[in-house]
Amino acid sequence: MRLLAGLAHEECRQRLADRGILLQTGPFIVEVRSDLDGFTGLLQQFYGQFPMVEPPAIADFHVQLLSPPGIRRWWRPQVRFLLDGQSPFQPFQLSHAFPLFEWGLNWSIAMQAQQYLMLHSAAVERAGKVLLLPAWPGCGKSTLCAALVSRGWRLFSDEFGLVRADDGQLVPMPRPIPLKNKSIDVIRDFSPDMEFGPEFHGTRKGTVAHLRTPDASAAQLHIPAPPGWLVFPRYRAGASLRLKPIDKPQAFLKLVNNSFNYQLLGLQGFQTVTRLVRNCECSILSYSDLDEAVDTLTQLADA
Amino acid sequence: MALRKPELMLDFGPDEWDLLLRIARRNRLLGRLAVVMTEAGKASQLPTKVQDHFLAAQVFVTHYQRTARWEINRILAALGGIDVPLVLLKGSAYIFAGLPPSRGRLLSDVDVLVPRGVLDDVEQKLLAHGWESVKLEEYDQRYYRTWMHELPPLRHPERLIEVDLHHTISPLTSRLSPDPEKLISDSIPLADTRLRVLQPVDMVLHSAVHLFHDGEFINGLRDLVDLTDLLQHFGQQAHFWEELVSRARLQGLLRPLFYTLRYTSRYLAADIPDSAMVAAGDDAPSGPVLYLMDHLIGAVIVPEHPDYPRQSRAVAHWLLYVRSHWLRMPPGMLLQHLLRKRIMSWRQRKASARSLA
Amino acid sequence: MQGQLTTGWKILEENALHWEQWGEQYALYDALSGETHLLPELSARLLQHLTIQPNTSGALARLLCDDSEELCDQAFVDNVSQLLMQLQAAGLAENVQL
Numbered sequence: 001m002r003l004l005a006g007l008a009h010e011e012c013r014q015r016l017a018d019r020g021i022l023l024q025t026g027p028f029i030v031e032v033r034s035d036l037d038g039f040t041g042l043l044q045q046f047y048g049q050f051p052m053v054e055p056p057a058i059a060d061f062h063v064q065l066l067s068p069p070g071i072r073r074w075w076r077p078q079v080r081f082l083l084d085g086q087s088p089f090q091p092f093q094l095s096h097a098f099p100l101f102e103w104g105l106n107w108s109i110a111m112q113a114q115q116y117l118m119l120h121s122a123a124v125e126r127a128g129k130v131l132l133l134p135a136w137p138g139c140g141k142s143t144l145c146a147a148l149v150s151r152g153w154r155l156f157s158d159e160f161g162l163v164r165a166d167d168g169q170l171v172p173m174p175r176p177i178p179l180k181n182k183s184i185d186v187i188r189d190f191s192p193d194m195e196f197g198p199e200f201h202g203t204r205k206g207t208v209a210h211l212r213t214p215d216a217s218a219a220q221l222h223i224p225a226p227p228g229w230l231v232f233p234r235y236r237a238g239a240s241l242r243l244k245p246i247d248k249p250q251a252f253l254k255l256v257n258n259s260f261n262y263q264l265l266g267l268q269g270f271q272t273v274t275r276l277v278r279n280c281e282c283s284i285l286s287y288s289d290l291d292e293a294v295d296t297l298t299q300l301a302d303a
Numbered sequence: 304m305a306l307r308k309p310e311l312m313l314d315f316g317p318d319e320w321d322l323l324l325r326i327a328r329r330n331r332l333l334g335r336l337a338v339v340m341t342e343a344g345k346a347s348q349l350p351t352k353v354q355d356h357f358l359a360a361q362v363f364v365t366h367y368q369r370t371a372r373w374e375i376n377r378i379l380a381a382l383g384g385i386d387v388p389l390v391l392l393k394g395s396a397y398i399f400a401g402l403p404p405s406r407g408r409l410l411s412d413v414d415v416l417v418p419r420g421v422l423d424d425v426e427q428k429l430l431a432h433g434w435e436s437v438k439l440e441e442y443d444q445r446y447y448r449t450w451m452h453e454l455p456p457l458r459h460p461e462r463l464i465e466v467d468l469h470h471t472i473s474p475l476t477s478r479l480s481p482d483p484e485k486l487i488s489d490s491i492p493l494a495d496t497r498l499r500v501l502q503p504v505d506m507v508l509h510s511a512v513h514l515f516h517d518g519e520f521i522n523g524l525r526d527l528v529d530l531t532d533l534l535q536h537f538g539q540q541a542h543f544w545e546e547l548v549s550r551a552r553l554q555g556l557l558r559p560l561f562y563t564l565r566y567t568s569r570y571l572a573a574d575i576p577d578s579a580m581v582a583a584g585d586d587a588p589s590g591p592v593l594y595l596m597d598h599l600i601g602a603v604i605v606p607e608h609p610d611y612p613r614q615s616r617a618v619a620h621w622l623l624y625v626r627s628h629w630l631r632m633p634p635g636m637l638l639q640h641l642l643r644k645r646i647m648s649w650r651q652r653k654a655s656a657r658s659l660a
Numbered sequence: 661m662q663g664q665l666t667t668g669w670k671i672l673e674e675n676a677l678h679w680e681q682w683g684e685q686y687a688l689y690d691a692l693s694g695e696t697h698l699l700p701e702l703s704a705r706l707l708q709h710l711t712i713q714p715n716t717s718g719a720l721a722r723l724l725c726d727d728s729e730e731l732c733d734q735a736f737v738d739n740v741s742q743l744l745m746q747l748q749a750a751g752l753a754e755n756v757q758l
Contacts (some may be wrong), residue, residue, distance in 0.1 A: 015751040058320050062610070270680075
């Protein structure tokens with residue numbers, strides 16, 4: 001399989017405009033098409049180390065990033081995201097095409113990939129097991145995820161814990177990690193060698209910049225792993241570090257509320273979550289210092 | 304049609320599957336496709352990706368069917384005291400009666416027919432048990448109650464499914480007015496005798512009216528598949544076809560039956576006896592109207608490629624939508640209604656655009 | 661002469677309830693409603709007794725007392741009645757003629 005980086009820029013641009021490019025992102029094949037000049041470069045920057053699939057193939061998602069028809073093509077130009085030929089949201093301004101692509105793809109996965117239990121969670125792997133960091137407002141999961149990845153943890157996802165119903169394993173889906181506002185500088189300081197993309201200002205979440213997936217994580221995107229730890233992160237400025245175990249019923253309840261599609265999955269969802277909780281060490285991590293948090297979690301994994 | 308001959312799909316290459324999955328999903332037939340392959344014993348021979356997509360579709364199907372069943376369960380619990388025949392319609396009927404259209408079916412609301420005399424009691428009971436009326440805007444409330452054949456939908460805040468209570472199957476102002484009392488008195492009880500379904504010929508006619516007169520054709524293909532299923536299933540019963548035609552005549556529904564027989568046989572290879580076709584033809588529309596209908600229905604029923612939507616299809620949808628409203632409302636009201644709907648949806652779009660900015 | 665009608669309680673359907681237990685706390689998935697519940701010990705055992713067979717409120721209270729060496733006073737019996745009403749509201753049990 002050829003990597004996207006192997007395509008010359010011009011050939012990439014032409015393919016995107018014409019029949020599209022099929023990208024392997026974890027378990028999903030995404031067909032990407034776009035008529036936007038600026039998009040090609042960013043796609044290659046962030047997905048260069050991912051494999052392209054040669055057609056014919058069954059794509060899981062058919063995604064297009066297009067200029068809208070009419071006046072918004074030039075005047076205060078916009079970009080539309082289409083999934084399977086339909087536009088599920090309002091257009092964004094043209095300069096935010098890449099964040100729209102990322103956000104739209106996440107939305108599409110959440111809508112459709114019901115063959116998995118989907119947790120709203122970061123997932124990183126070490127020592128053959130996955131650490132799940134479920135999201136809740138203000139938890140700092142993406143920042144913590146980025147920090148762990150910069151210290152050698154394998155990136156499964158900063159957004160989705162994809163759990164297989166049959167064996168309870170997590171499936172990787174490494175993608176660019178979006179960081180917002182202050183987190184961008186925090187991670188720049190924490191890990192100067194990590195590669196950032198451009199900053200996008202004035203998005204709905206403020207300023208957003210993306211971290212490129214480490215090559216090693218991308219190279220192992222086809223290797224699943226069982227869950228080992230469920231840690232609910234809680235960032236509090238000035239808080240001292242504390243890793244506090246929680247009881248299973250609590251963890252269960254939090255996870256049920258945290259998952260994208262628990263309700264939809266019915267009995268299978270119940271069984272997958274109870275099994276996950278049974279097999280994991282569950283705790284809450286209160287922290288303010290990123291170094292300490294990363295060290296603690298790394299020790300937890302290496303124990 | 305892939306649905307008719309599952310074995311053909313085993314030979315499909317990836318690009319054919321790619322397109323088929325997309326089209327099936329768009330037309331709400333992916334669950335049905337999954338069931339068809341499973342019933343044919345072929346599911347495990349399919350490419351893994353296809354099986355994944357089928358799995359995902361079945362999650363939705365199971366969820367929605369469970370939700371509908373539970374909603375009926377809760378309605379029965381709430382109506383405890385009232386002795387009322389609850390006649391299930393459409394999706395709920397297919398599911399509770401285990402009929403072919405229930406296979407792989409997604410349904411987003413529950414439709415129930417009750418005698419007009421007890422409609423208020425039933426509504427009051429449900430409201431007292433926590434259901435709320437959706438679409439509270441005053442114009443819509445009046446529209447629903449006075450002119451449509453249902454109350455404004457009810458929804459219980461703990462559950463997301465809509466309950467539509469009907470007292471007839473065509474709006475009061477429409478040119479067609481089948482007798483609801485007959486529908487109810489001829490309905491058939493289910494295993495749980497508090498629940499009933501329309502007798503077979505009425506079920507077919509109701510589905511036909513729903514598609515060809517009420518219909519906005521969003522699920523045109525799926526609805527036509529339902530009709531084909533029902534005709535194939537009931538068509539095996541003795542005297543079904545004669546009764547279908549005579550009932551249609553009695554209820555003034557020969558025109559929708561004509562369209563049904565014509566288009567199920569044309570697009571889905573339904574096996575319709577000549578006698579029925581001829582008899583239904585007694586109320587065939589005039590040449591020009593039929594020509595137009597053929598064209599419009601063809602444009603909306605045949606699935607389009609998701610990436611290359613045909614302009615004509617969008618226009619056809621609009622014309623059929625207008626037609627269905629024209630059939631339901633006196634002409635003067637139609638313009639007023641459509642105009643109002645456009646203004647409201649324009650306002651909604653402005654509001655949602657603002658909230659995203 | 662009128663026959664005595666006993667009202668009692670039952671679960672809605674056999675095999676609809678799926679349990680997971682951690683010590684004294686129970687998670688329950690109800691396949692009929694699609695709802696998930698977290699139940700404390702007493703409610704869970706009450707429901708489990710009902711799963712075995714339908715019963716009256718009084719008899720259930722006695723069974724629970726026996727299990728647990730609780731004091732079988734009126735307060736306890738009333739509590740059990742309340743719990744049954746809650747289970748009914750949650751769609752897990754129903755009140756019927758026995």
